[in-house]
Amino acid sequence: MKEKYYITTPIYYPSGNWHIGHCYTTVICDTFARYNKMLGKDVFFLTGTDEHGQKVEKKAAEAGVTPIQFIDPLVAGLKEIWSLLDIGYDKFIRTTDEQHVKAIQTIFKQLYDKGEIYKAEYSGWYCTPCESFWTESQLKDGKCPDCGREVTLEKEESYFFRLSKYADKILKLYEDNPEFLQPKSRMNEMINNFLKPGLQDLCVSRTSIKWGIPVTFDPKHTVYVWVDALSNYISALGYGSEDDSLFRRYWPADLHMVGKEIVRFHAIIWPAILMALGLPLPKQVYGHGWLLIGGDKLSKSKEGNVKAELTDPKQLVERYGSDALRYFLLREIPFGSDGVYTNESLLNRINSDLANDLGNLVSRTTAMINQYFGGILPAAGDKEAVDGELVAMAENLHDNVKKAMDALDCPLALTEIFKVVQRANKYIDETTPWILAKDESKKGRLATVLYNLAETIRIVAVYLKPYITKAPDKILDCFGIDGKSVTDFESANKFGVLQAGTAVKKAPPIFPRIDVKKELAEVEAMVKKAHQEKKEAKAPEAAPVKAHEPAPAKEQIDFDTFSKVELKVALVTACEKVEKSKKLLKLTVKIGEETRTVVSGIAMAYTPEEMVGKKIVMVTNLKPAKLCGIVSEGMIVCAENDKGEISLIRPEKDMEDGSNIF
Numbered sequence: 001m002k003e004k005y006y007i008t009t010p011i012y013y014p015s016g017n018w019h020i021g022h023c024y025t026t027v028i029c030d031t032f033a034r035y036n037k038m039l040g041k042d043v044f045f046l047t048g049t050d051e052h053g054q055k056v057e058k059k060a061a062e063a064g065v066t067p068i069q070f071i072d073p074l075v076a077g078l079k080e081i082w083s084l085l086d087i088g089y090d091k092f093i094r095t096t097d098e099q100h101v102k103a104i105q106t107i108f109k110q111l112y113d114k115g116e117i118y119k120a121e122y123s124g125w126y127c128t129p130c131e132s133f134w135t136e137s138q139l140k141d142g143k144c145p146d147c148g149r150e151v152t153l154e155k156e157e158s159y160f161f162r163l164s165k166y167a168d169k170i171l172k173l174y175e176d177n178p179e180f181l182q183p184k185s186r187m188n189e190m191i192n193n194f195l196k197p198g199l200q201d202l203c204v205s206r207t208s209i210k211w212g213i214p215v216t217f218d219p220k221h222t223v224y225v226w227v228d229a230l231s232n233y234i235s236a237l238g239y240g241s242e243d244d245s246l247f248r249r250y251w252p253a254d255l256h257m258v259g260k261e262i263v264r265f266h267a268i269i270w271p272a273i274l275m276a277l278g279l280p281l282p283k284q285v286y287g288h289g290w291l292l293i294g295g296d297k298l299s300k301s302k303e304g305n306v307k308a309e310l311t312d313p314k315q316l317v318e319r320y321g322s323d324a325l326r327y328f329l330l331r332e333i334p335f336g337s338d339g340v341y342t343n344e345s346l347l348n349r350i351n352s353d354l355a356n357d358l359g360n361l362v363s364r365t366t367a368m369i370n371q372y373f374g375g376i377l378p379a380a381g382d383k384e385a386v387d388g389e390l391v392a393m394a395e396n397l398h399d400n401v402k403k404a405m406d407a408l409d410c411p412l413a414l415t416e417i418f419k420v421v422q423r424a425n426k427y428i429d430e431t432t433p434w435i436l437a438k439d440e441s442k443k444g445r446l447a448t449v450l451y452n453l454a455e456t457i458r459i460v461a462v463y464l465k466p467y468i469t470k471a472p473d474k475i476l477d478c479f480g481i482d483g484k485s486v487t488d489f490e491s492a493n494k495f496g497v498l499q500a501g502t503a504v505k506k507a508p509p510i511f512p513r514i515d516v517k518k519e520l521a522e523v524e525a526m527v528k529k530a531h532q533e534k535k536e537a538k539a540p541e542a543a544p545v546k547a548h549e550p551a552p553a554k555e556q557i558d559f560d561t562f563s564k565v566e567l568k569v570a571l572v573t574a575c576e577k578v579e580k581s582k583k584l585l586k587l588t589v590k591i592g593e594e595t596r597t598v599v600s601g602i603a604m605a606y607t608p609e610e611m612v613g614k615k616i617v618m619v620t621n622l623k624p625a626k627l628c629g630i631v632s633e634g635m636i637v638c639a640e641n642d643k644g645e646i647s648l649i650r651p652e653k654d655m656e657d658g659s660n661i662f
């Protein structure tokens with residue numbers, strides 16, 4: 001029987017703005033699924049959408065449609081992107097699927113019957129206009145910290161999951177299975193930030209949110225997001241249904257691939273739920289880094305404040321092809337770390353690796369076989385020492401790729417493959433076939449060189465198949481091989497498989513070189529125009545600008561008092577609006593080795609998209625404060641003029657995040 005391999009992406013929130021960052025997790029998972037299929041495993045690859053919750057409920061109401069009417073076109077848009085990127089999932093789960101809904105209701109009841117879920121009262125200060133609960137300490141002068149209005153003490157009945165009792169069990173899980181959570185740094189983060197300080201029971205139902213799965217035995221409650229979302233990994237396999245054959249075949253998951261911001265849910269809450277249900281635990285969770293959209297310098301157009309990065313996956317595939325996008329995502333970002341996406345970095349990758357290295361090697365080799373041997377692959381003849389190095393590198397590729405992929409390191413696997421491509425190009429320069437071709441007595445030598453190149457290209461194309469899905473088949477086709485029939489990783493483990501006498505076609509242009517300067521200008525103009533159109537469509541009627549009272553001068557302080565303020569350069573790695581607040585943005589910032597959350601009242605001046613990738617100035621030793629229920633660990637430094645206009649203060653030169661400011 002084949003060994004099974006079950007891999008999952010997180011399920012995506014329905015978004016009207018799918019961008020290249022959303023493609024990252026899924027392209028990686030698709031690559032692992034393809035790779036494991038080539039290893040001969042019985043693979044199941046799951047992805048889908050996470051459709052319940054307050055946000056969707058609210059957005060649908062604003063749009064005047066039902067939640068499902070709101071979601072359906074967004075899901076269709078996501079599926080279209082996956083199809084354009086050749087994402088070969090085995091199942092696309094939607095949390096609104098009937099099978100999922102039933103499974104969640106079963107799971108919730110099982111947990112309740114086992115005493116793992118109990119009903120209690122959640123009490124807090126409620127702001128009716130904001131529909132938000134606040135704790136005592138969050139209130140500002142006894143009023144809503146968001147809108148400043150009166151609040152009332154209210155109680156909401158909720159079900160709670162006994163998460164607190166699992167801290168030691170999860171610590172033991174990590175201890176016994178050091179591979180359970182990767183990379184290692186994420187495990188340390190979970191242990192130090194969450195498990196050691198102790199876990200609190202988790203609120204798993206709400207009565208105020210209607211767009212959710214009703215609790216069967218208490219229908220005024222709906223299941224609160226994370227139990228609903230995480231359980232997709234087993235509901236998709238038919239857990240709790242009449243036919244649970246897939247669950248029996250594939251569970252436990254071999255790999256949950258997730259972004260680093262949701263590691264806590266997958267490496268603490270999810271194993272605790274499974275332990276409570278008495279089910280086997282996933283073998284591994286991998287928390288990857290983020291793709292930061294727009295490097296600081298390149299995120300602005302020359303004239304204005306508009307970010308010029310093209311991030312729409314559909315447009316990117318249309319312009320450069322799916323292979324280019326997949327290759328960039330898999331190659332550019334050191335696995336586990338964050339990476340910056342800019343149009344320029346994408347174009348440079350396409351030109352250097354795909355057009356120059358791979359494209360050139362294939363077109364030069366197939367053209368020479370056509371020119372010197374009439375398009376028929378010659379048998380290898382006279383050998384020389386230089387051949388050995390190329391052949392050895394091509395033969396070692398099997399082990400090198402496997403080693404990298406065993407460590408879940410796609411960028412390293414691709415680096416290994418492209419080292420061979422580069423070596424083969426160098427081999428052409430060293431052996432100078434065009435000179436050999438002029439001398440009839442060197443025909444045997446010329447045959448060897450071209451045979452070795454052809455065979456190296458075949459091997460490279462086979463190993464590239466999990467990463468890029470179109471070019472390998474086009475390349476193999478030049479050598480009379482049907483790419484679809486090459487399904488075995490081992491088929492490239494031997495040098496010398498191509499038969500002499502095979503007809504070799506001249507390669508079509510596989511990755512045309514791009515004029516970077518021209519393309520960047522075109523893309524920048526296109527993105528700017530789209531931004532402008534969006535802005536105009538959204539622009540509210542101009543509100544009269546209220547002049548601010550000039551601030552009274554503050555008392556003088558001595559240098560020692562000033563030097564108590566710690567100011568540092570921080571890089572914004574993620575940013576979103578704080579729900580129900582017009583003024584606040586929630587930012588994730590990187591300050592050297594450290595990652596923090598900070599809430600800032602700059603939403604009227606900057607969009608979340610504009611903020612990501614920016615280097616800013618932060619007060620880093622301010623006592624944490626809760627704003628809208630979010631703990632803000634610092635303050636962003638801004639300027640405000642007397643019209644109330646706000647501008648970030650940023651380092652004049654590009655400085656590393658974590659740099660001190662004095």
Ligand code: ME8
Nearest residue numbers: 010011012013021022024050229230258259290291
């Ligand atoms: O978190 N770079 O959904 P989501 C890298 N529904 N990865 C990115 C990214 C970027 N710029 N932007 C998004 C959720 N992602 C929950 C999951 S699972 C039971 C529930 C990744 O739509 C992100 O890190 O916010 C995450 O892994 C995935 O997209 C879905 O994010």
